[in-house]
Amino acid sequence: MDDRKLKILSAVVNEYIVTGEPVGSKAIMAHVKASSATIRNEMAELEKQGYLEQPHTSAGRIPTYKGYRLYVDQLMEQNQLTANEKKMLDSMIPQEYVTEEDLVNKASMALADLTKCAAVVANATPKFSLISKVEVIPTGKRMYVILMITSNGSIKNKVCRLEFDLSQDQLEFFDNFIKENLNGVPIDSLSDAYLEKLTEAMGTYMMTLSPLVSEIMKMTKEMSSVSIKGQSNLLTCKDFNQNEIISFLDNQKELKGFIDETFSGLHVMFSPERDGFVIHNSSIITAPFSKDGKTAGALGLIGPMRLDYAKFIPYLEYFTGKISEMISEKPQEQNKEDDENE
Incomplete structure (x- = not known):
């Protein structure tokens, strides 16, 4: 593509970004030194090549996604922050x-x-990280803090309120159970099916300790979620x-x-x-x-x-x-x- 076509495409994109309306040849003349007829011919060529499209017969042209791609990759002059x-x-x-x-x-x-x-936020924990440690810490009557550490250094904690106090034997069982079943597991491999499997594997402790497993799974889902603001x-x-x-x-x-x-x-x-x-x-x-x-x-x-x-x-x-x-x-x-x- 020659230099004039590139300049015309860049001008069309810039004008359309501002106005949201199809761009005609007269608007381009302010940016490119050429006659209106020449610019129309060049815009027609850009349309044939798939960089512009004409939404209506009598209207100007707008960029296609192919035109935006060329603009972003090669033509755009990125602003320098003052x-x-x-x-x-x-x-x-x-x-x-x-x-x-x-x-x-x-x-x-x-x-x-x-x-x-809209702003989107995601973290890299699911793709790059394993569960390094999970610890349950009693903090008060029926109150427990679940602490989770991942292999990339992320630390997450969550307060969990139970309907009963856990005995020392229950806490020790849970500590060993988590070490055997969660330590070293990739966060993005955890699923609801895995939760059910863990819950069933606790046997007689299932009724008392399953709420803690549920909270841990919620924490991992929060780590792997994408939020939109x-x-x-x-x-x-x-x-x-x-x-x-x-x-x-x-x-x-x-x-x-x-x-x-x-x-x-x-x-x-x-x-x-x-x-x-x-x-x-x-x-x-x-x-x-x-x-x-x-x-x-x-x-x-x-x-x-x-x-x-x-x-x-x-x-x-x-x-x-x-x-x-x-x-x-x-x-x-x-x-x-x-x-x-x-």
């Missing part, structure tokens, strides 16, 4: 949070509000069919499979590129974040194909970069404080 933009983004990222999960959830909500897209942004977007959005929000399993593929770096996907993706005319941008140099999860945006990629990609990368810094530095800062206290 000092003021960085300051604005810093003000949106929470400086106070209870857990790393709390930080990521609050940051994703802020990103959804900023971009008017700013769902209302999808429901109010005029580019989407609301029935498709409702169907997508009711069943997000297809999204998890895609997110698992994106932990290696920034990734942009358009709905026609993935068979069965229910939201037509959509795109997903994801970028990973890390903890102490290891992939910890991914943060992404879901919106229409006419997203402002040049603007939103730097936002997303800045957020994931800050999250990586914060979850990596906090333990180090805590260790420093402990050393000073000693």
Whole structure:
């Protein structure tokens, strides 16, 4: 493709991102030095090649997903964040949070509000991690804390209230049972069927200890889930069919499979590129974040194909970069404080 066609395609995408309306040759003349007739001919060629389409006979043209792909991969000039933009983004990222999960959830909500897209959050634990340790700690009358540690260093805890107090024999049995049946098991291999198998294997202890197994399974499912923030942004977007959005929000399993593929770096996907993706005319941008140099999860945006990629990609990368810094530095800062206290 020659340079003029590339410039025209880039101009069409940029105009359509802003207006949402088919782009005619006169609008392109402001960006490309050529006559209206020449631009029309070039746009017709781009349409034949599959980069543009004409929704109506008398209308201008809009990009196809093939046109967006070429634009994102080769033509887009990514914005450089200014000092003021960085300051604005810093003000949106929470400086106070209870857990790393709390930080990521609050940051994703802020990103959804900023971009008017839905923000998606996934962690890397299911794909890369095994269960290293599970411990049940009595904390009060009928109150127990379940502590879970994974091989990638993630720590999760959950308070469990039982209808009775457990004896020391029951706690010791459960401790040994978990070591034999859960330690070293990949988190993404756990299922409801595995839960039933574990429960049945406890024999006479099944009635008293099965609530603890249920809570452990809930914890692993929370680790493997993909959460979406700013769902209302999808429901109010005029580019989407609301029935498709409702169907997508009711069943997000297809999204998890895609997110698992994106932990290696920034990734942009358009709905026609993935068979069965229910939201037509959509795109997903994801970028990973890390903890102490290891992939910890991914943060992404879901919106229409006419997203402002040049603007939103730097936002997303800045957020994931800050999250990586914060979850990596906090333990180090805590260790420093402990050393000073000693």
